[in-house]
Amino acid sequence: MSMLVLEDVHTHYGKIEALHGVSVEVNKGEIVSLIGANGAGKTTLLMTVCGSPQASSGRIILEGRDITRDPTANIMRSGIAIVPEGRRIFSSLTVEENLQMGGFFKSNAENRKSQDHVYSLFPRLKEREFQRAGTMSGGEQQMLAIGRALMSKPKMIILDEPSLGLAPLVIKQIFEIIGHLRDEGITVFLVEQNANQALSLADRGYVLETGRIRLHDTGANLLANPDVRAAYLGG
Numbered sequence: 001m002s003m004l005v006l007e008d009v010h011t012h013y014g015k016i017e018a019l020h021g022v023s024v025e026v027n028k029g030e031i032v033s034l035i036g037a038n039g040a041g042k043t044t045l046l047m048t049v050c051g052s053p054q055a056s057s058g059r060i061i062l063e064g065r066d067i068t069r070d071p072t073a074n075i076m077r078s079g080i081a082i083v084p085e086g087r088r089i090f091s092s093l094t095v096e097e098n099l100q101m102g103g104f105f106k107s108n109a110e111n112r113k114s115q116d117h118v119y120s121l122f123p124r125l126k127e128r129e130f131q132r133a134g135t136m137s138g139g140e141q142q143m144l145a146i147g148r149a150l151m152s153k154p155k156m157i158i159l160d161e162p163s164l165g166l167a168p169l170v171i172k173q174i175f176e177i178i179g180h181l182r183d184e185g186i187t188v189f190l191v192e193q194n195a196n197q198a199l200s201l202a203d204r205g206y207v208l209e210t211g212r213i214r215l216h217d218t219g220a221n222l223l224a225n226p227d228v229r230a231a232y233l234g235g
């Protein structure tokens with residue numbers, strides 16, 4: 001059963017075409033990883049799903065509904081949550097205030113429940129509930145960015161390079177948490193340059209090169225693929 005389908009999606013920045021007909025399918029309950037080098041178009045693909053920029057042609061289907069021309073705010077209300085590259089947390093707000101921003105569309109009662117759930121997933125955030133987010137470590141800020149996304153109780157979470165700039169041990173924790181989200185029934189679409197971890201965790205993966213999907217297969221098969229190993233896993 002499909003959660004998200006991209007069919008032959010083209011995206012332009014002005015006259016420049018960044019995605020040249022990309023097709024991707026994410027099934028419900030899966031972790032799907034998209035890997036690719038700098039500038040391959042990974043962030044563009046994610047942002048196109050969110051409607052900013054909009055696809056110039058092709059179709060984006062969320063749970064059977066065509067969302068290609070929907071405004072971003074509507075897409076964000078339809079069960080997708082995004083954890084953007086660079087985390088984009090509110091540095092001068094506390095952990096708790098950041099979480100409340102993530103639950104903006106929900107009632108107070110729902111937010112309290114979601115917040116308790118986030119704190120149960122991330123006890124570290126509970127300990128730091130009243131700390132200003134900008135003073136936390138990179139790993140804690142990434143946990144907060146994920147926690148904030150969970151506040152809207154998404155069916156699918158989209159993560160843009162969650163391991164960027166983090167130490168190996170912290171990366172391991174973040175990937176464990178992502179695995180846990182799948183166990184809770186949340187569909188995960190993960191964009192990563194850290195191909196090894198992203199493919200190890202993924203049910204399926206896609207390789208994006210200069211705006212085109214070059215390969216797609218199970219995570220395990222991609223990890224074993226000599227071309228993928230040479231290009232993304234250091235041989």
Ligand code: ATP
Pocket residue numbers: 013016018036037038039040041042043044045193
């Ligand atoms: P990175 O890992 O470095 O973030 P990426 O795979 O996410 O790379 P994108 O950021 O999607 O790649 O960029 C894909 C292409 O689109 C690049 O050539 C980039 O220069 C171009 N691009 C991205 N954003 C814009 C923009 N706002 N205006 C014009 N061109 C853009």
